[in-house]
Each structure stands twice: as C-alpha cells, then as structure tokens.
Amino acid sequence: MHPFQSDRYYIPNRGGCLYHVRQCLQSALQLRELLQRDMAGSSKTIGCIGKCTSGLSLKELDWITDNIQRTLADEQGRKIFRKYLSRGRRKTDLACLDLYEQVAEYIDNECIHRLSTKSPSVEPLLADFNLALSAAKDLDDVSEIDLTLLERYVQAADSRSRESMLDVLEETRFKMMNHLRQAHKGFQAYAKMPCPQSK
Incomplete structure (x- = not known):
C-alpha cells in the first residue's frame, strides 16, 4: 500500500x-x-430588526447596508441599524449613534438658520454645541472621545467662532462613524440573513 x-x-x-x-x-x-x-x-439573541417591514427592496437594503457611510446617511438605514444595536444590547454603540445623529442635526440646523436669516446669530449654534459637548463627556469609555477633542470643544465654545464649532461637530460625527464601523460589520452580515420571524 x-x-x-x-x-x-x-x-x-x-x-x-x-x-x-x-x-x-x-x-x-x-x-x-x-x-x-x-x-x-x-x-x-437579536431577533427581528424590522428590515422586512421597512419598505425597502432587497436591492435597496443591500445598497444601504453596504458600508457604514450609506447606512448612517439614510434614515431607514439608521433605524434598522439602531434596532440591531438595541436588540444586541450594545449600549455604548447606541450612545455613539445617538451622538452621531445629534451633531448631524445641529449641523443641519445651523445650515438652515444661516440660509433663512439675513444676519444669523451664533447663539442657537452655541446652545446646540454645548449640548453636544455634554453628551460627548458622558462617553468617557469611548476611545474616540479623547481629551484632545474635549479641549477643542472648550476652545471653540470660548471663541464663539461659528466655523470652529462646526469643525468640531464635523470631527465628532466622523469619530462616531469610525467607532461604529466594527458594529456595522456584524449588522451588515445580519441584514443579509433571513428574518427570524419568517422561519
């Protein structure tokens, strides 16, 4: 042999x-x-995340969940992603998604305010900016919210510079997106699976 x-x-x-x-x-x-x-x-463990009741076609769902940028840029994508994080009891990731949506809303509000007002005041942005700073301070277990970023918040608020505050908000949004990348990998794979309720 x-x-x-x-x-x-x-x-x-x-x-x-x-x-x-x-x-x-x-x-x-x-x-x-x-x-x-x-x-x-x-x-x-996670169960249904609402993808089959979102009104999205399989092609649309695949496109939206393809990367973190598309998911966060789409209202339905964020809704399904939030359900995934909630079902998985990912509290820190949920808090990061909250802050992402919060600063995105503040940036949009400022754009609308500047376009609709002849001489826009910096006060509405400053109020929103301080709320974002307070929320960021609560995320002390998130490595992306470091001392350097918090110092930039304080400096921008003290300067009352619209451009500086918007820059810090944009940086915060980017950092939250980066933090959510790891969770999004699991979400992307899970979104392609059959809905547990259909079994």
Whole structure:
C-alpha cells in the first residue's frame, strides 16, 4: 500500500505539503462550524430588526447596508441599524449613534438658520454645541472621545467662532462613524440573513 493511502502507514512530515493541506482543511472546517454556531446564536439573541417591514427592496437594503457611510446617511438605514444595536444590547454603540445623529442635526440646523436669516446669530449654534459637548463627556469609555477633542470643544465654545464649532461637530460625527464601523460589520452580515420571524 502506498504510504499516502492510509494514515496508519503515514508519518506526517511537518515540512511537507500534505501535512499543511490537512491542517488548513481542519482549520477551515472548525472555523465554519464556529461561524455557523455564532450566526445561529446571533439570530436567536437579536431577533427581528424590522428590515422586512421597512419598505425597502432587497436591492435597496443591500445598497444601504453596504458600508457604514450609506447606512448612517439614510434614515431607514439608521433605524434598522439602531434596532440591531438595541436588540444586541450594545449600549455604548447606541450612545455613539445617538451622538452621531445629534451633531448631524445641529449641523443641519445651523445650515438652515444661516440660509433663512439675513444676519444669523451664533447663539442657537452655541446652545446646540454645548449640548453636544455634554453628551460627548458622558462617553468617557469611548476611545474616540479623547481629551484632545474635549479641549477643542472648550476652545471653540470660548471663541464663539461659528466655523470652529462646526469643525468640531464635523470631527465628532466622523469619530462616531469610525467607532461604529466594527458594529456595522456584524449588522451588515445580519441584514443579509433571513428574518427570524419568517422561519
């Protein structure tokens, strides 16, 4: 019998190709089993996130969930993403999504205020800016909200500069988006799965 035809007569050479092929196959099978168990567990834990009642087609859902920028830029995308985070009890990620939406609203409000007012006051923006600072301070366990960013908040508020405050709000929005990238990977995979309520 050829030695490769039976493990009984085969002593693996750790430098040989056959040994590495077998190791790769075993690792791949183990990884597949772990992923299947993990996804099955996620379905039971998270449950329905409302994607099938959102009014979105499968093509639209796939486009919106393709990356974090598209998800956060779309109202329905944020709604489904929020449901995913809530079902998964991801409190810190939910707080980051709250702050993202909060500063985005403040930026939009300022744009509308400037366009609709001949001599716009900085006071409405300053009030919103201080609310954003207060919310950011509460996220002390989020690495993106560091001392440097908080100092920029204080400096911009003290200067009462509209441009400086908007810059800090934009930076905050960007940092919150970056923080949510990891959670979005799981959301993206989960959104492609059949709805648990349809099983």
